[in-house]
Amino acid sequence: MPDSNPENLPFAIRHYSPDQLRGALRKMILIRKFEEGAEDSYTRGLIHGTMHLSIGQEACAVGACMALSDDDKITSTHRGHGHCIAKGADVARMFAEFFGKETGYCKGRGGSMHIADVAKGNLGANGIVGGGLPIAVGAALSAKRLGTGAVTACFFGDGANNEGAFHEALNMASIWALPVVFVCENNKYGMSMSTERSTAVAAIADRAAAYAMPGVSVDGNDFSAVAETVEGAVARARAGAGPSLIEAVTYRWRGHSKSDRNRYRTKDEIAGWMAQDPVPRMAAMLRAHGVLEDEGLAALEAEVADEIAAAIQFAKDSPAPRVDHATRDVLTPSAA
Amino acid sequence: MNIAVVDSGLRELSYAEAIREAMDIALATDPRVVLMGEDIGVYGGAFQVTGDLIDKYGPDRVMDTPISELGGAGVAVGAALTGLRPIFEFQFSDFATLAMEQIVNQAAKLRYMLGGAVSVPLVMRFPAGSGTGAAAQHSQSLEAWFGHVPGLKVVQPSTPQDAKGLLLAALDDPDPVMIFEHKLLYKMRGPVPEGAYWVPLDKAEVRRTGTDVTVVATGIMVHKALEAAEVLAGEGIAAEVIDLRSIRPLDRDTVLASVRKTGRLTCVYEAVKTLGIGAEVSAMVAESDAFDYLDAPIVRLGGADSPIPYNPDLERAVVPQVPDIIAAVRDQARGAL
Numbered sequence: 082m083p084d085s086n087p088e089n090l091p092f093a094i095r096h097y098s099p100d101q102l103r104g105a106l107r108k109m110i111l112i113r114k115f116e117e118g119a120e121d122s123y124t125r126g127l128i129h130g131t132m133h134l135s136i137g138q139e140a141c142a143v144g145a146c147m148a149l150s151d152d153d154k155i156t157s158t159h160r161g162h163g164h165c166i167a168k169g170a171d172v173a174r175m176f177a178e179f180f181g182k183e184t185g186y187c188k189g190r191g192g193s194m195h196i197a198d199v200a201k202g203n204l205g206a207n208g209i210v211g212g213g214l215p216i217a218v219g220a221a222l223s224a225k226r227l228g229t230g231a232v233t234a235c236f237f238g239d240g241a242n243n244e245g246a247f248h249e250a251l252n253m254a255s256i257w258a259l260p261v262v263f264v265c266e267n268n269k270y271g272m273s274m275s276t277e278r279s280t281a282v283a284a285i286a287d288r289a290a291a292y293a294m295p296g297v298s299v300d301g302n303d304f305s306a307v308a309e310t311v312e313g314a315v316a317r318a319r320a321g322a323g324p325s326l327i328e329a330v331t332y333r334w335r336g337h338s339k340s341d342r343n344r345y346r347t348k349d350e351i352a353g354w355m356a357q358d359p360v361p362r363m364a365a366m367l368r369a370h371g372v373l374e375d376e377g378l379a380a381l382e383a384e385v386a387d388e389i390a391a392a393i394q395f396a397k398d399s400p401a402p403r404v405d406h407a408t409r410d411v412l413t414p415s416a417a
Numbered sequence: 418m419n420i421a422v423v424d425s426g427l428r429e430l431s432y433a434e435a436i437r438e439a440m441d442i443a444l445a446t447d448p449r450v451v452l453m454g455e456d457i458g459v460y461g462g463a464f465q466v467t468g469d470l471i472d473k474y475g476p477d478r479v480m481d482t483p484i485s486e487l488g489g490a491g492v493a494v495g496a497a498l499t500g501l502r503p504i505f506e507f508q509f510s511d512f513a514t515l516a517m518e519q520i521v522n523q524a525a526k527l528r529y530m531l532g533g534a535v536s537v538p539l540v541m542r543f544p545a546g547s548g549t550g551a552a553a554q555h556s557q558s559l560e561a562w563f564g565h566v567p568g569l570k571v572v573q574p575s576t577p578q579d580a581k582g583l584l585l586a587a588l589d590d591p592d593p594v595m596i597f598e599h600k601l602l603y604k605m606r607g608p609v610p611e612g613a614y615w616v617p618l619d620k621a622e623v624r625r626t627g628t629d630v631t632v633v634a635t636g637i638m639v640h641k642a643l644e645a646a647e648v649l650a651g652e653g654i655a656a657e658v659i660d661l662r663s664i665r666p667l668d669r670d671t672v673l674a675s676v677r678k679t680g681r682l683t684c685v686y687e688a689v690k691t692l693g694i695g696a697e698v699s700a701m702v703a704e705s706d707a708f709d710y711l712d713a714p715i716v717r718l719g720g721a722d723s724p725i726p727y728n729p730d731l732e733r734a735v736v737p738q739v740p741d742i743i744a745a746v747r748d749q750a751r752g753a754l
Binding site for chain 1: 449451477482483485487488489490491492493494495496497498499500501503518519522523527528529530531532533534535536567568570591592
């Protein structure tokens, strides 16, 4: 029985319209099904290279992007498919990129690890841990100097919090009071090394104190908690009050990449986190507050399944890049 | 040091003043331009290149960065990606080693990795070279490292006139341009046109014409090669001195045309000789029809396989000097006569 006192309702229910909430759930399901479709395509040999799946982390990506418009920027990570979808990308062009096709977001030059959607403000995933942090600060500097009002959300993982780039970026964002929100998806492991072993502080959010900015740790599998925290940080950034560090504690169900033998964590640990699956949690919240009926959920799932199937088909049917164009786009063609 | 040119009737500026004038013009005419770097504000830059620009444009456009080379370079990359036109100064080119990630993995590759969806119009300035007694970590010539990276353009101005024109051209270019400035040139004076002008980023310049030997030189070595050529002229050897100016891209046409004419090639550069720009220029000639015109083995004069030492005699000994160039070119010319 939903609580009738609005004060006690979850932030998301209070703050977003039913359409927004259903749209957010749809994106979370879309990310889950996209990742499963990518994994399946990889297993079938349709995708080469490697990939880093974000199954289990959907609430972080979608929750964090709720506060952002297409004019706002994000920088993303090697585990960035979810961020890309959350920021509004077309999954057909994403699959096309993974399939190495000319119709992909990067014309088949970047693949999974460099997926980007500049028109929607996604400045790109990054193959270098911590690589996006200073770039996000630069984007925030542009926004401040050019007066665009845009905020940059910088996604990174727990592994990046021990890179020098993290510390340099947070310090500069703070001394210049730039409109950037640092969103750390702490999925507990930098490849195989746990944060307990790799990181001197108990919570990555504690690092914020060193850079005189707010630092908040939230349940990264709780859509409402992530959205509430990021909304607050984005509002603060837009108001000119400077950056924030948000740690969303979550878990990746799959291995680090395709080479992972899962030797560094137990089946029990994985099962425990799978029981906190963010997607059904979100669906349950919407059901509990009358935003979604069972039929509505079934319809969403069917719609997403169709979208994924059509996207994979589009990728398969798309033309490959011309081999004689391999060195195009290294430099910008002169205007002449 | 003064440039050996005929009086052009132009006013003279130092190399540092010419760079400052280029930045002044850019700041005045393009609101997207920002300067970033360590101690470039009220301090004026370690080599006084930015000087008093902060008084004219304020700290928002002449930005002191913390001692965070990696982060600072990355902020410049992100700013270039999203609408600003940053000019990032490394205090010493050696410190770029701390920022290689952002330069090599990000600035150089973002356009390509994103399928041409973005450009990174970033200018970086690198005070480089030995001769200041600053020893091994403040004296390197690392331009060939950057020349090895597709996606970057790399230039080495040797005169105040080029320093200004190449910087304005770099700012006009949509891609990342790395400018290597030799610290010993900052006080060198020479003629500099007023106002804005642009020196192409892909063209070498023949500084002295000759028929016996082609001497391809970079940066400060252009002046040493010109000094050597003057002495050699007295011995009846006519050296043609080419200021390579850009090491990526290389001006193939100018170099090959000269070698076809002279039949002899000497490369002179301060950076470590091994795997350096001289190897690339030599191979370019060897792989072309100009090879058939060679009358003597190619000669490379470059830095020793050693860090730059502190002691001034040792410091001079590990990079080519005018007598080295004279001896090498003389031997090369006479050996084939």
